[in-house]
Amino acid sequence: MSWAFLRDLLSGVNKYSTGIGRIWVAVVFMFRLLVYVTAAENIWKYEHDEFECNIKQPGCENVCFDHFFPVSHIRLWALQLIMVSTPSLLVVFHVAYRENREKHHNQKLYRNPGKIDGGLLCTYLISLILKTGLEIVFLVLFYKLYNGFKIPRLVKCDIKPCPNTVDCYISKPTEKMIFLYFLVATSCLCIVLNLSELSYLIFKYSIKCYLKRYTKKQQ
Amino acid sequence: MDWGALHTILGGVNKHSTSIGKIWLTVLFIFRIMILVVAAERVWGDEQDDFVCNTLQPGCRNVCYDHFFPISHIRLWALQLIFVSTPALLVAMHVAYRRHEKKRQFRKGDQKCEYKDIEEIRKQRFRIEGSLWWTYTSSIFFRLIFEAVFMYAFYFMYDGFRMPRLMKCNAWPCPNTVDCFVSRPTEKTVFTIFMIAVSSICILLNVAELCYLLTKFFLRRSKKAGNSKQQPNHEDKEETKQNEMNELISDSCQNTVIGFSS
Numbered sequence: 001m002s003w004a005f006l007r008d009l010l011s012g013v014n015k016y017s018t019g020i021g022r023i024w025v026a027v028v029f030m031f032r033l034l035v036y037v038t039a040a041e042n043i044w045k046y047e048h049d050e051f052e053c054n055i056k057q058p059g060c061e062n063v064c065f066d067h068f069f070p071v072s073h074i075r076l077w078a079l080q081l082i083m084v085s086t087p088s089l090l091v092v093f094h095v096a097y098r099e100n101r102e103k104h105h106n107q108k109l110y111r112n113p114g115k116i117d118g119g120l121l122c123t124y125l126i127s128l129i130l131k132t133g134l135e136i137v138f139l140v141l142f143y144k145l146y147n148g149f150k151i152p153r154l155v156k157c158d159i160k161p162c163p164n165t166v167d168c169y170i171s172k173p174t175e176k177m178i179f180l181y182f183l184v185a186t187s188c189l190c191i192v193l194n195l196s197e198l199s200y201l202i203f204k205y206s207i208k209c210y211l212k213r214y215t216k217k218q219q
Numbered sequence: 220m221d222w223g224a225l226h227t228i229l230g231g232v233n234k235h236s237t238s239i240g241k242i243w244l245t246v247l248f249i250f251r252i253m254i255l256v257v258a259a260e261r262v263w264g265d266e267q268d269d270f271v272c273n274t275l276q277p278g279c280r281n282v283c284y285d286h287f288f289p290i291s292h293i294r295l296w297a298l299q300l301i302f303v304s305t306p307a308l309l310v311a312m313h314v315a316y317r318r319h320e321k322k323r324q325f326r327k328g329d330q331k332c333e334y335k336d337i338e339e340i341r342k343q344r345f346r347i348e349g350s351l352w353w354t355y356t357s358s359i360f361f362r363l364i365f366e367a368v369f370m371y372a373f374y375f376m377y378d379g380f381r382m383p384r385l386m387k388c389n390a391w392p393c394p395n396t397v398d399c400f401v402s403r404p405t406e407k408t409v410f411t412i413f414m415i416a417v418s419s420i421c422i423l424l425n426v427a428e429l430c431y432l433l434t435k436f437f438l439r440r441s442k443k444a445g446n447s448k449q450q451p452n453h454e455d456k457e458e459t460k461q462n463e464m465n466e467l468i469s470d471s472c473q474n475t476v477i478g479f480s481s
Binding site for chain 2: 019026167
């Protein structure tokens with residue numbers, strides 16, 4: 001069980017997406033998943049070992065690290081990737097439900113089970129709203145947990161058992177900050193893509209509805 | 220999800236590339252990605268653990284390491300490879316879009332569609348002309364820009380491509396100017412020069428491919444212009460011939476009519 005599972009899942013979603021949806025999948029693969037696996041994971045690999053405090057008191061380093069990093073950046077990043085990719089499964093499930101229904105009734109109920117119309121359109125819109133919402137939630141979480149997107153070189157810690165205010169040094173703060181900004185930039189790009197896809201679909205289907213009603217009136 | 224997935228994605232683009240494009244892809248995978256994963260990552264693996272400063276002051280080593288290596292070579296290369304591979308996705312998307320349109324035409328039963336079945340559409344290789352030419356050329360152009368930007372960033376950040384053995388650091392909390400020693404500097408220099416050399420080869424391949432595509436484009440244009448110029452002369456000759464024949468026929472008709480009447 002690894003990221004390859006998520007990759008296969010998302011490839012399945014690609015089939016039922018619009019053009020903007022496919023661009024979103026490509027951005028998630030190339031700029032988020034691939035960057036995470038090939039580069040970011042290694043930066044945070046030894047963050048605890050390399051976290052150093054100017055004190056010999058046993059336990060002080062552990063306590064200070066836990067205080068400043070309740071949840072590590074890299075774990076939040078991984079959670080964000082998983083949560084943000086999951087709403088797309090709703091669409092896959094709905095299409096599978098449609099196909100199952102056709103099989104059960106042994107007749108063609110839909111012109112094309114994978115086409116985005118009717119109930120599937122609602123599911124698709126809900127998945128887009130959920131994706132955008134989750135992205136924003138995680139960005140706010142990052143901001144609140146770490147007081148902005150900056151990683152300082154030095155943090156001062158005075159929690160027991162540290163005997164006084166102790167200087168603690170974070171490893172590779174600049175590199176971590178660069179990748180954090182990269183994460184924020186790609187998140188924002190994904191939010192923009194989701195919002196444009198949402199507006200495009202709402203606009204397209206309201207025009208369709210309006211035209212249908214107009215031709216009915218004419219008849 | 221790793222470099223293997225990138226290989227699967229880009230492998231599809233290979234079919235629709237020019238020969239130079241195929242060579243570029245091979246160089247990318249064998250001499251850059253494979254070297255990065257198999258060798259370079261091991262060399263830089265212990266870079267912070269073995270970065271040693273001549274001081275016992277806690278925190279001095281961390282701060283000095285962060286000062287001299289704002290972003291590690293290995294991460295910069297990984298980002299460079301990802302950014303340089305991304306434009307090829309534009310071509311993959313364009314090809315997928317064209318295939319989708321042809322499949323739609325085929326399903327509608329369009330008589331213009333010259334394919335016998337869907338499998339043929341799936342396996343078909345599109346020629347690089349029309350809008351696909353523009354997509355392909357822009358992807359090469361972006362590739363060149365990304366390569367150049369990353370090479371410059373490398374040079375700018377590390378003051379050249381050499382890894383020094385010793386660095387002098389006096390960032391706080393180091394009590395004075397402290398000697399810090401980098402681990403495996405020679406090996407890192409060798410790999411840095413290798414990766415820069417292969418980057419330059421890739422830039423040359425991209426420039427050659429761009430020139431090849433532009434030359435093909437202009438040759439095709441001049442052929443078309445040449446063909447359209449010849450056609451009017453040809454048409455004039457035909458018209459004059461037809462006119463002569465019409466005159467002969469009308470003359471012979473007149474003669475027969477006169478013959479009958481007399």
